[in-house]
Amino acid sequence: MDKIIVHAQNLHLSYKKGEPVIKNSSFSIHKNDFVFITGKSGSGKSTLIRSLYGELPLEKGSLNVCGIDLQNVGKQKLNVLRKHIGVIFQDYKLIKEWTVEKNVMLPLMIAGYSKNVCTMQAHKLLKHVKLLHKADKYPLELSGGEQQRIAIARALAHNPLLILADEPTGNLDEYSSEVIWDLLKGAHHHLGTTIVIVTHKIPSTLGINYRHYFLDGGVINEVS
Amino acid sequence: MDKIIVHAQNLHLSYKKGEPVIKNSSFSIHKNDFVFITGKSGSGKSTLIRSLYGELPLEKGSLNVCGIDLQNVGKQKLNVLRKHIGVIFQDYKLIKEWTVEKNVMLPLMIAGYSKNVCTMQAHKLLKHVKLLHKADKYPLELSGGEQQRIAIARALAHNPLLILADEPTGNLDEYSSEVIWDLLKGAHHHLGTTIVIVTHKIPSTLGINYRHYFLDGGVINEVS
Amino acid sequence: MKSLKNHISVIIPLFILLFSFEFAVMLDRVVKNYEENLFNDYSIVIASMSKLDEENLKKEIPLIKKLEPLSTKKVIDKFKNDFSPANLAYLRSSLPKFYSVKLKYPPDEKTLEEIEKKLRSIPSITKVETFEKSYTKIYMMLNFSKVISNIFTIFIFIISILLIFKQMEIWTLEHQERMYIMGLFGSPFWMKSAVLYKLVFIDSIISAVGVGLFFYFVPKTQKFQEIMKSIGLDFSGFRLLDDMSLLLGISIFITIFSVTLVILRQRTELR
Amino acid sequence: MKSLKNHISVIIPLFILLFSFEFAVMLDRVVKNYEENLFNDYSIVIASMSKLDEENLKKEIPLIKKLEPLSTKKVIDKFKNDFSPANLAYLRSSLPKFYSVKLKYPPDEKTLEEIEKKLRSIPSITKVETFEKSYTKIYMMLNFSKVISNIFTIFIFIISILLIFKQMEIWTLEHQERMYIMGLFGSPFWMKSAVLYKLVFIDSIISAVGVGLFFYFVPKTQKFQEIMKSIGLDFSGFRLLDDMSLLLGISIFITIFSVTLVILRQRTELR
Numbered sequence: 002m003d004k005i006i007v008h009a010q011n012l013h014l015s016y017k018k019g020e021p022v023i024k025n026s027s028f029s030i031h032k033n034d035f036v037f038i039t040g041k042s043g044s045g046k047s048t049l050i051r052s053l054y055g056e057l058p059l060e061k062g063s064l065n066v067c068g069i070d071l072q073n074v075g076k077q078k079l080n081v082l083r084k085h086i087g088v089i090f091q092d093y094k095l096i097k098e099w100t101v102e103k104n105v106m107l108p109l110m111i112a113g114y115s116k117n118v119c120t121m122q123a124h125k126l127l128k129h130v131k132l133l134h135k136a137d138k139y140p141l142e143l144s145g146g147e148q149q150r151i152a153i154a155r156a157l158a159h160n161p162l163l164i165l166a167d168e169p170t171g172n173l174d175e176y177s178s179e180v181i182w183d184l185l186k187g188a189h190h191h192l193g194t195t196i197v198i199v200t201h202k203i204p205s206t207l208g209i210n211y212r213h214y215f216l217d218g219g220v221i222n223e224v225s
Numbered sequence: 226m227d228k229i230i231v232h233a234q235n236l237h238l239s240y241k242k243g244e245p246v247i248k249n250s251s252f253s254i255h256k257n258d259f260v261f262i263t264g265k266s267g268s269g270k271s272t273l274i275r276s277l278y279g280e281l282p283l284e285k286g287s288l289n290v291c292g293i294d295l296q297n298v299g300k301q302k303l304n305v306l307r308k309h310i311g312v313i314f315q316d317y318k319l320i321k322e323w324t325v326e327k328n329v330m331l332p333l334m335i336a337g338y339s340k341n342v343c344t345m346q347a348h349k350l351l352k353h354v355k356l357l358h359k360a361d362k363y364p365l366e367l368s369g370g371e372q373q374r375i376a377i378a379r380a381l382a383h384n385p386l387l388i389l390a391d392e393p394t395g396n397l398d399e400y401s402s403e404v405i406w407d408l409l410k411g412a413h414h415h416l417g418t419t420i421v422i423v424t425h426k427i428p429s430t431l432g433i434n435y436r437h438y439f440l441d442g443g444v445i446n447e448v449s
Numbered sequence: 450m451k452s453l454k455n456h457i458s459v460i461i462p463l464f465i466l467l468f469s470f471e472f473a474v475m476l477d478r479v480v481k482n483y484e485e486n487l488f489n490d491y492s493i494v495i496a497s498m499s500k501l502d503e504e505n506l507k508k509e510i511p512l513i514k515k516l517e518p519l520s521t522k523k524v525i526d527k528f529k530n531d532f533s534p535a536n537l538a539y540l541r542s543s544l545p546k547f548y549s550v551k552l553k554y555p556p557d558e559k560t561l562e563e564i565e566k567k568l569r570s571i572p573s574i575t576k577v578e579t580f581e582k583s584y585t586k587i588y589m590m591l592n593f594s595k596v597i598s599n600i601f602t603i604f605i606f607i608i609s610i611l612l613i614f615k616q617m618e619i620w621t622l623e624h625q626e627r628m629y630i631m632g633l634f635g636s637p638f639w640m641k642s643a644v645l646y647k648l649v650f651i652d653s654i655i656s657a658v659g660v661g662l663f664f665y666f667v668p669k670t671q672k673f674q675e676i677m678k679s680i681g682l683d684f685s686g687f688r689l690l691d692d693m694s695l696l697l698g699i700s701i702f703i704t705i706f707s708v709t710l711v712i713l714r715q716r717t718e719l720r
Numbered sequence: 721m722k723s724l725k726n727h728i729s730v731i732i733p734l735f736i737l738l739f740s741f742e743f744a745v746m747l748d749r750v751v752k753n754y755e756e757n758l759f760n761d762y763s764i765v766i767a768s769m770s771k772l773d774e775e776n777l778k779k780e781i782p783l784i785k786k787l788e789p790l791s792t793k794k795v796i797d798k799f800k801n802d803f804s805p806a807n808l809a810y811l812r813s814s815l816p817k818f819y820s821v822k823l824k825y826p827p828d829e830k831t832l833e834e835i836e837k838k839l840r841s842i843p844s845i846t847k848v849e850t851f852e853k854s855y856t857k858i859y860m861m862l863n864f865s866k867v868i869s870n871i872f873t874i875f876i877f878i879i880s881i882l883l884i885f886k887q888m889e890i891w892t893l894e895h896q897e898r899m900y901i902m903g904l905f906g907s908p909f910w911m912k913s914a915v916l917y918k919l920v921f922i923d924s925i926i927s928a929v930g931v932g933l934f935f936y937f938v939p940k941t942q943k944f945q946e947i948m949k950s951i952g953l954d955f956s957g958f959r960l961l962d963d964m965s966l967l968l969g970i971s972i973f974i975t976i977f978s979v980t981l982v983i984l985r986q987r988t989e990l991r
């Protein structure tokens with residue numbers, strides 16, 4: 002079961018030609034890996050995540066995620082890929098005209114589940130992140146940490162193959178963080194989900210095996 | 226020099242009548258205090274901060290900040306108050322159509338400084354937060370932590386009497402956090418600035434005397 | 450509440466656009482009608498010493514629709530009150546044959562002159578009396594109205610298009626973040642834009658039907674007919690089936706087109 | 721680039737609005753002018769057995785502007801070709817006095833009838849010949865044009881206002897976050913809104929001057945004058961000083977008003 006989920010070869014990423022954020026990096030992530038990415042502010046962690054779900058076109062090198070080659074990928078294929086990924090964005094990216102419940106339902110709706118199934122699953126996840134009582138609120142009526150937990154619920158809703166989490170506990174107190182770590186560990190353990198987490202601080206009491214990539218000067222190195 | 230900067234008496238705050246977020250709380254903050262506010266996600270920390278710069282009208286009780294009574298304050302007086310406060314918002318609230326430099330200049334422009342002074346001071350602060358090289362970028366071209374540091378630079382730019390910081394290091398790595406703590410301690414030490422910080426984790430290596438309020442169930446209690 | 454506002458802000462500009470369009474169409478019909486009636490009242494009168502052959506004349510001047518002999522009685526009657534019987538008898542005996550010439554469509558001044566010249570060049574014809582001066586004036590006035598209404602219609606068209614563009618800008622501002630986020634989760638094109646298409650589809654139907662009903666029913670009210678009579682207009686030419694389907698077509702086309710444009714513009718710098 | 725787009729998106733609707741406004745004003749002048757000319761050509765002709773007193777008649781019928789005796793020579797000349805000299809002499813001896821009555825403004829049909837009745841009721845007057853039928857027709861046509869142009873002007877006005885509203889909506893969407901954040905730092909009203917006011921002030925001047933120059937210079941071009949002549953219009957009535965200041969006033973008023981509205985609407989649920 003040593004399937005490769007992410008495979009990067011000589012990856013170059015940049016927002017402006019000639020100013021690479023990620024330089025000549027190669028790495029791979031296997032199915033059911035639990036990966037931490039750390040690095041200084043502005044080192045390119047979010048940029049790397051962005052490239053993994055295809056928001057940022059590659060400048061050079063090759064990148065394969067969930068069997069899809071991202072070098073010259075079309076809109077159609079990208080949509081297929083994104084359906085298998087759950088992303089927790091650093092700035093949450095909740096849809097502010099939608100209720101919390103509908104926000105969580107988004108990936109389920111895209112996957113084509115019936116309305117009933119969507120609602121049930123959304124409620125289950127809102128319960129997990131302890132925010133079921135906020136289901137009918139709009140994102141701007143929530144506290145920072147509550148918004149972050151909604152973003153997490155949304156990313157987990159459709160049981161994705163791969164979860165990309167950008168600083169998922171940055172705005173959470175210790176108790177709420179604990180809840181989130183348990184959720185992620187649960188998905189990893191029970192569903193075999195591959196998990197990639199950007200963080201500034203790897204929790205000391207995680208209690209599972211993980212891999213750790215460190216980003217510095219645009220280069221990705223595994224810490225062991 | 227035991228001047229009271231913030232004085233709250235039986236403070237009630239709520240977004241919807243009958244659902245109070247802060248209940249019947251009394252506390253005061255003195256000049257040159259260094260105050261931490263902690264509490265679970267959704268406990269009302271940001272709400273409290275909002276009331277301090279007058280974004281949220283009081284439901285009941287009285288609140289006096291920098292000598293201005295916030296019970297029935299007019300637009301004019303509120304503007305005067307806000308000129309003396311520097312706020313670091315949890316969601317940064319940068320103006321995305323403005324460059325980073327102009328964002329940092331905002332409180333200086335409002336204070337009426339000449340263009341030259343504004344630019345100089347803005348550059349000084351950008352240097353402090355190690356982002357001078359990003360002066361001409363727009364907020365959306367920055368990483369999460371970089372945006373947070375811009376928000377901090379902006380809050381400090383006009384040497385306010387009172388700094389309100391909502392989770393100022395949530396998105397920062399250890400090194401960048403250190404820089405921010407040093408900045409805040411510097412203002413506290415050299416300028417006598419009163420500082421109120423919402424955080425999930427009080428840094429263990431702060432090395433100064435601070436006061437600690439804990440928010441639970443809508444009530445504010447001092448931890449000693 | 451928000452959703453009602455959304456609908457209204459689409460329906461109003463669409464309604465105005467369709468209304469002006471239909472108004473221009475109806476006006477065109479009214480003017481055409483008016484023109485025809487006006488034209489039917491007038492004809493060229495010619496006097497000829499010998500009988501004229503209609504077919505020959507038509508060959509000579511293709512614009513001629515009909516050549517009608519005028520009974521001289523009418524001509525003579527015109528003078529009955531002013532002339533003595535003796536004079537009238539003289540008149541009758543010396544009178545040539547009179548004809549009224551009807552044309553196929555209203556000529557402009559130049560064409561009219563040409564026709565007159567051609568008629569005069571026929572030897573037997575002694576007199577050609579073209580339209581009265583007042584006719585030319587009325588005709589000019591009619592042209593004037595048409596020019597005004599055309600200019601205004603062009604104006605309205607331009608502003609309405611601008612209005613639709615502005616609405617598109619608003620949609621872009623309102624929906625781009627949502628559509629961008631939905632895209633990040635792999636949402637297909639139709640799902641991202643379903644709301645907008647549904648909105649404008651409903652609204653274009655409402656607007657078209659509204660305008661149609663307005664033009665169908667309002668001209669039938671007594672009050673309206675009184676007003677129209679007083680300014681000498683017949684504004685009842687709405688053709689339920691033709692016009693309604695035209696309105697619907699235009700309405701749906703414009704909205705679907707502009708929504709699609711908005712959605713295709715939806716490209717952020719990144720993917 | 722963004723800033724240019726901002727300017728253009730304000731200037732275009734403003735330009736159209738002012739253009740239509742000025743067009744409507746000029747059209748009104750043209751129509752008035754046309755109407756006056758038309759009216760001056762016509763008068764009521766009356767025949768009276770005795771001399772008529774102008775002042776008395778004016779007292780009776782206040783609408784009368786002037787009473788002009790007509791030389792009978794003209795009347796007789798009209799029959800010169802058709803009558804024998806003997807008849808003409810008879811005619812001349814038995815002719816009553818003819819007068820042309822000029823009215824102060826064009827009467828509608830009912831007023832005209834009343835005037836006719838009043839004139840007839842004066843014993844010495846034997847004949848009253850009011851305007852020809854064609855005059856009534858032309859007059860109706862003129863009214864028709866005016867009605868059309870009024871309806872269209874109202875349309876354009878409504879759509880332009882809508883356009884301004886849409887622009888306001890766009891401004892609200894584009895600026896509310898910035899102004900909200902500036903407010904959080906204690907920015908005074910004028911500073912928050914300075915950009916918008918500056919933008920619209922410049923743009924309203926540009927638009928007004930643009931429209932003014934258009935109406936001032938374009939009617940002077942040869943090509944334009946040819947076209948206008950062919951449809952019988954005189955479109956050169958732009959009054960540089962009056963109209964320009966009117967345009968400027970309207971332009972600045974509308975934009976400042978709508979920007980202020982946008983800014984005052986700028987209230988979030990919180991303070």
Ligand SMILES: Nc1ncnc2c1ncn2[C@@H]1O[C@H](COP(=O)(O)OP(=O)(O)OP(=O)(O)O)[C@@H](O)[C@H]1O
Pocket residue numbers: 141142143144145146147172174240246264265266267268269270271272273315
């Ligand atoms: N604009 C709003 N309208 C309605 N309710 C709100 C609004 N903002 C916050 N709330 C609610 O008020 C409560 C307190 O929110 P607040 O933002 O003060 O929490 P917080 O302590 O800052 O939490 P966090 O650590 O997650 O930022 C929460 O239950 C939240 O859902």
Ligand SMILES: Nc1ncnc2c1ncn2[C@@H]1O[C@H](COP(=O)(O)OP(=O)(O)OP(=O)(O)O)[C@@H](O)[C@H]1O
Pocket residue numbers: 016022040041042043044045046047048049091365366367368369370371396397398
């Ligand atoms: N949209 C953008 N356009 C241009 N430059 C960008 C953009 N987004 C990020 N950058 C730049 O790319 C670099 C890496 O940004 P990135 O967001 O990947 O950092 P990060 O490691 O996630 O930092 P943080 O921990 O602060 O979130 C930074 O220098 C940033 O300024």
Ligand SMILES: [Mg+2]
Pocket residue numbers: 046047048091167368369370
């Ligand atoms: Mg980041």
Ligand SMILES: [Mg+2]
Pocket residue numbers: 144145146270271272315391
């Ligand atoms: Mg908060």
